[in-house]
Amino acid sequence: MPAPTIAAPAALEIHESGDAALRVVATSGNAEADWATVHSLAGWLATAGVDGVHGAVPTYDSVLVEFDPYLTSARQVRAFVLLAMRQLDFTGATVREPRRFEVPVVYGGSYGPDLDRVAAEQGMDAADVIARHTEKTYVIRCLGAPAGSPMMDGPDFPFPVPRLKDPRLSVPAGAVSVAGRQAVIAPATAPGGWCVIGQTPLTVLDATREPLVPYVPGDELRFHAIPEADFDSLAGQFLEARP
Amino acid sequence: MTGSFVILQPGHSVATDLGRTKGPAFGLPVNGALDQFSAKAANILAGNADNEPLLELTALDFRMRATTDLLIAVTGAPLDLTVGGRDCPQWEPVSVRAGETVAVRGIRTGLRAYIAVHGSFAVPTLLGSCAPDTVVGFGLKLIEGTELATQRTTAPITQPHYGLPLFRLGLTKPDFTTHPVIDVTDGPDVAEFGTTADLLFTSQYTVSPRSNHIGLRLGGALPERQLTSEVLSRGVPVGAIEVPSREELLVLHRGRGVTAGYPVLAVVTSRSLDVLAQARPGHTITFRKTTVADATATHRAACLELDRLRSTIQTVFGLLGIGAGERWHELSPASGS
Numbered sequence: 001m002p003a004p005t006i007a008a009p010a011a012l013e014i015h016e017s018g019d020a021a022l023r024v025v026a027t028s029g030n031a032e033a034d035w036a037t038v039h040s041l042a043g044w045l046a047t048a049g050v051d052g053v054h055g056a057v058p059t060y061d062s063v064l065v066e067f068d069p070y071l072t073s074a075r076q077v078r079a080f081v082l083l084a085m086r087q088l089d090f091t092g093a094t095v096r097e098p099r100r101f102e103v104p105v106v107y108g109g110s111y112g113p114d115l116d117r118v119a120a121e122q123g124m125d126a127a128d129v130i131a132r133h134t135e136k137t138y139v140i141r142c143l144g145a146p147a148g149s150p151m152m153d154g155p156d157f158p159f160p161v162p163r164l165k166d167p168r169l170s171v172p173a174g175a176v177s178v179a180g181r182q183a184v185i186a187p188a189t190a191p192g193g194w195c196v197i198g199q200t201p202l203t204v205l206d207a208t209r210e211p212l213v214p215y216v217p218g219d220e221l222r223f224h225a226i227p228e229a230d231f232d233s234l235a236g237q238f239l240e241a242r243p
Numbered sequence: 244m245t246g247s248f249v250i251l252q253p254g255h256s257v258a259t260d261l262g263r264t265k266g267p268a269f270g271l272p273v274n275g276a277l278d279q280f281s282a283k284a285a286n287i288l289a290g291n292a293d294n295e296p297l298l299e300l301t302a303l304d305f306r307m308r309a310t311t312d313l314l315i316a317v318t319g320a321p322l323d324l325t326v327g328g329r330d331c332p333q334w335e336p337v338s339v340r341a342g343e344t345v346a347v348r349g350i351r352t353g354l355r356a357y358i359a360v361h362g363s364f365a366v367p368t369l370l371g372s373c374a375p376d377t378v379v380g381f382g383l384k385l386i387e388g389t390e391l392a393t394q395r396t397t398a399p400i401t402q403p404h405y406g407l408p409l410f411r412l413g414l415t416k417p418d419f420t421t422h423p424v425i426d427v428t429d430g431p432d433v434a435e436f437g438t439t440a441d442l443l444f445t446s447q448y449t450v451s452p453r454s455n456h457i458g459l460r461l462g463g464a465l466p467e468r469q470l471t472s473e474v475l476s477r478g479v480p481v482g483a484i485e486v487p488s489r490e491e492l493l494v495l496h497r498g499r500g501v502t503a504g505y506p507v508l509a510v511v512t513s514r515s516l517d518v519l520a521q522a523r524p525g526h527t528i529t530f531r532k533t534t535v536a537d538a539t540a541t542h543r544a545a546c547l548e549l550d551r552l553r554s555t556i557q558t559v560f561g562l563l564g565i566g567a568g569e570r571w572h573e574l575s576p577a578s579g580s
Contacts, residue, residue, distance in 0.1 A: 015431035018510030019538035021480035023431045046268065055268040057478030057501055064478025066267060069513055069539045070546045144476055145500025146378045148270030151476060180473065188379050207369055207381045212269055 012037075012085060014078050019069045024081055025062045034061040035141060037088075039217055044084045053077060058217065059142040059151070098139070099219045099241035103185065104226040104234060105176050107133075107198040111228070114164075114195035118178065122157050129197065130225055132156055133176075138183060138221045146190040147205055148213040150221065154183040167193030174200045176223065187213055198223075201234040214239055246311035246362065246396030250389040251344065254303030258364070258383050258391070261294045263372035267501045273481060274374040274497050277456055277520030278355050279513075280417060280545055281319040285359035287553045288316030288336050288412075290560050295363035296373045298385075300356045302523075305347045307358075310390070313339040314361035314397040314565065320353025320419055320521055335410050336361075336556075338399040352419040353521030361565070362395030377498070397565055410559065414552050417517070421526045425515045426533045426541070430484065432506035439466040443484070443492075443509060443530050451491060452524040456498035459519060460491040461528060466508055474504045482511035494519065512538035514545055 011027040024041065026034035042056035042063050052071030057064040067077050107130045108115040119126045138152035154161070161178045168191060171177070175186040177194035184194065187205035205213050215221070219241070226234070250256070261282065262275025276282030276299055283293045291297075298305075300319075317324050317333050324331045327343035339345055350356055366373040366383045375382025383389075433440050448463035465486055479485075483495045485505040494511060496519065511519060512533060522528060533541075 054264040059477045060475045062477040143270035144502040
C-alpha cells in the first residue's frame with residue numbers, strides 16, 4: 001500500500017537566524033498545509049541525522065533548524081532543507097495515526113482564577129465558556145515553552161482572549177489556559193501571561209521519564225469537567241493516551 | 244582509580260556541560276555553559292572531552308576540598324584562585340593534593356568561571372545532558388557537603404625548578420571588559436522595524452540587574468516594530484534580540500523558552516554569546532553588525548584555537564603519563580540519536 005502523501009507547497013522561505021539557526025517558513029497561505037509541511041520537514045531532518053544539525057523546532061507555519069556552525073554552516077543546512085523538500089515532494093511524508101488524550105479539568109474557583117473574567121469579556125456565562133472549551137477536539141499543533149506545552153487552536157469563542165496585563169510569576173503545573181485563539185496546558189510550574197480557566201490533576205511532564213511529555217504534534221486532545229472533589233483522587237496520575 | 248571532592252561553599256554554582264542540544268525539539272531550552280569557549284577550554288586543559296560535566300560559578304566565591312589527588316583547570320572571568328592557600332594560575336592545569344582546599348574568590352570584570360576536574364564527575368542526565376533546567380526542575384543541586392566522584396585521579400605534577408611556570412600552552416585568553424562589543428547579524432524580522440532598526444548600532448545599552456541565563460535585559464534606545472499584526476508562536480534561536488516592552492531590549496541566552504511570539508530584530512553570533520555570558524549588570528554594550536559568513540569564520544577560528552590547545556595538552560599529558568586511555572570512551576558505539 002503506498003504511503004499517504006501530503007503535497008508540499010511550492011512556496012517556502014528560508015531566513016538566516018544567526019550563525020547557528022535557520023528559520024524555514026511555509027507560505028502557501030493554507031494554514032493546514034503549511035503546518036503539515038513544517039512538521040514533515042522537522043520529522044525528516046530528525047530521522048535523517050545530519051552531522052552538525054542539532055534538531056528542528058516546528059510550530060505553526062515555521063520551523064527553526066539549529067546547527068553547530070563548526071561542523072556545518074547556514075549555507076549547507078539551507079541546501080539540505082531544499083533537498084529535504086524535494087524528497088518530501090517525491091515520496092510524501094508518512095502520516096501517523098493521531099493518538100487521543102482525555103484531560104479532566106476542575107474549572108473556575110482557585111483552579112481557574114480567570115474563568116469569570118474570560119466569560120465576562122466574551123459576553124457569556126462561565127458554564128458557556130466551559131461548554132465551548134469541552135466540546136471541541138483539539139489538535140496539538142506544536143510543543144511550546146515552557147517545557148513541551150501542548151499548543152492547540154483554541155475554543156470557538158466569539159473574540160480573541162487578551163493576555164494578562166500583569167503576567168503571573170508562577171502558574172502551577174496542570175493549569176489549563178487560553179489566550180488569543182489558542183489553548184494550552186502547563187506541563188510545569190512557570191511564569192505565565194495566559195488566562196487560567198481551570199487545572200487538571202494529571203501529571204503532564206515527568207523529568208524522570210522519556211519522552212518527557214506523552215504527546216507529539218498531530219495528536220488529539222479533549223477536555224472534560226470534573227467536580228472539585230475528584231481532584232485529589234486523580235492527582236499524581238500520568239496523562240496517557242486513550243487505548 | 245577514582246577520586247572525589249566535596250563542596251565546602253557552593254556560592255552560586257551548578258554542574259553543567261555544553262547543553263541539551265536535543266532539548267529544543269521537545270520544547271526544552273538548550274541551557275548548558277553560558278560561556279561555551281571558557282567551558283570547553285577548562286575541560287580541554289583538564290584533559291577531558293569538551294562536553295564532560297564541569298562546574299559553572301556565577302559571581303559568588305566558591306570553595307571545595309579534594310578528598311583525593313586531583314588535576315583541575317579554572318577558566319572564565321578573572322578571579323583569585325588558591326589551592327591549599329597557594330596562588331595558582333587560571334587557564335592552566337593545576338594539581339591539587341588530597342585534603343587541599345580549592346578556593347575561588349573575587350570573580351571580577353566578567354560574571355562566570357568554570358572549574359573542570361580531570362576525569363570529570365558522575366551526575367544525572369536528561370536527554371543526554373546534565374545541564375540544569377529550572378523550569379522542569381532538573382539538575383543536581385550543589386550544597387555544602389555535596390560529594391562528587393571523579394572517574395580518574397592524578398598524582399601531583401611537580402615542577403623541579405621552583406618558580407618556573409609548569410606549562411607554556413600558548414592559548415590566547417579571551418579579553419574581559421566592562422564595555423564589550425557584541426557582533427550581531429540581521430534577524431529574520433529586521434524589516435518589521437523599518438529605519439528604527441539602525442538604533443541598535445548607534446546607541447549604547449546598559450545591562451539590567453534583571454538579566455539571567457534565560458536572557459539579558461538591556462536599557463537604551465529601543466527600535467520599534469512598525470507593524471501591529473499578531474505574530475504566530477515560532478522557534479527562536481539563542482541570541483535572538485527582541486523588543487518585548489517599551490523599557491528594555493531582550494537578548495535571549497541559552498535558557499530561553501524555545502518558542503515565542505515576538506519578532507526577531509537581530510541575532511547575536513555564537514562567539515559574542517560567550518562575551519555576553521560575562522556581562523555584569525551595569526556593563527555597557529555596543530552592537531556591531533556582521534554577516535553570517537563572517538560570524539561562522541570567527542566561530543571556527545575560536546574552535547581551531549581550542550583544537551590546537553587540545554593537541555598540545557594531549558602531547559604534554561602523554562609525556563607526563565596523565566590520563567592514559569583518556570579517549571577510550573569515545574570508541575563506544577554512536578548512540579542512536
